[in-house]
Amino acid sequence: MPELAEVELARRIWAPAIGGKVAAVETHPKTRVYRDTPARAIEAALTNATFRDSHSHGKRLLFVFRKDEEILPLEVHLGMSGRLALALQDHVPHKHDHLILRFKECALVFNDYRQFGRAHLHEDPNPWAELPPEVLDRRFTLAHVQGLLARRPRTTLKALILDQSCFPGIGNWMADEICWRMGLHPATVTGELDAASLRKETQFVTRGALKYIADKNEGQLKDPSEGFSAGGYVARVPPSNWLFQHRWKKGGHCPHCQSELDRATIATRTTAWCPQCQKAKA
Numbered sequence: 001m002p003e004l005a006e007v008e009l010a011r012r013i014w015a016p017a018i019g020g021k022v023a024a025v026e027t028h029p030k031t032r033v034y035r036d037t038p039a040r041a042i043e044a045a046l047t048n049a050t051f052r053d054s055h056s057h058g059k060r061l062l063f064v065f066r067k068d069e070e071i072l073p074l075e076v077h078l079g080m081s082g083r084l085a086l087a088l089q090d091h092v093p094h095k096h097d098h099l100i101l102r103f104k105e106c107a108l109v110f111n112d113y114r115q116f117g118r119a120h121l122h123e124d125p126n127p128w129a130e131l132p133p134e135v136l137d138r139r140f141t142l143a144h145v146q147g148l149l150a151r152r153p154r155t156t157l158k159a160l161i162l163d164q165s166c167f168p169g170i171g172n173w174m175a176d177e178i179c180w181r182m183g184l185h186p187a188t189v190t191g192e193l194d195a196a197s198l199r200k201e202t203q204f205v206t207r208g209a210l211k212y213i214a215d216k217n218e219g220q221l222k223d224p225s226e227g228f229s230a231g232g233y234v235a236r237v238p239p240s241n242w243l244f245q246h247r248w249k250k251g252g253h254c255p256h257c258q259s260e261l262d263r264a265t266i267a268t269r270t271t272a273w274c275p276q277c278q279k280a281k282a
């Protein structure tokens, strides 16, 4: 499942159409991506609507349309294999293009061959008002992080970081990167953590992920009509002094001390850490 920087990159792929009017909507009504809002309802709502704005929050995407006085927020989840593409206006649909929004100048495409992703309309014009603050939000203060730790004192560091209600959009590789930067074993019990260090390193890794993945890949796609998919189309990644480049395969080494990385399942996810740089759990 894509993490926050890949989701933000996906948001930017559709951004060139902002300000345009949807001339036609094409769907595959029977696919599972419409399990929350029937495809026909999305077609009826968005045809002739104007694309006003877009937002990302953690792993979520929101595309805001307007028709007459009505605000129409379309939320998209990429799931496991979902991808967004910016295509030419006469784009010929691929087999798994479940949603195509045709504009005068271009077409926006949501493709998802495994159909774990979804697209649905909100009735509330401001549906994200209650979401928890993201890591780079100014409400993500030290007091806020202390509150998160107090709420879950007996879980592991890795499980806490993967909790989307605490750290929206942070997934597996980012969680490992944060534990490594904190110098703590991923199974460290949260009650022993320093909130300031947790806040500092989550913010550092989030800023870096956005810079190396969203900023550096934007406009770098060889063929924009191929769009974005998690992993496959991200050509540029964090540098070799991050854990990122070393954690994927067995035999990877710590970029700081060159020790071979340890691996195990922690918080149900494959986890890599450096046995030298990251103190064992107490």
Ligand SMILES: [Zn+2]
Pocket (backbone or CB within 6 Å): 254, 255, 256, 257, 258, 259, 274, 275, 276, 277, 278
């Ligand atoms: Zn090390």
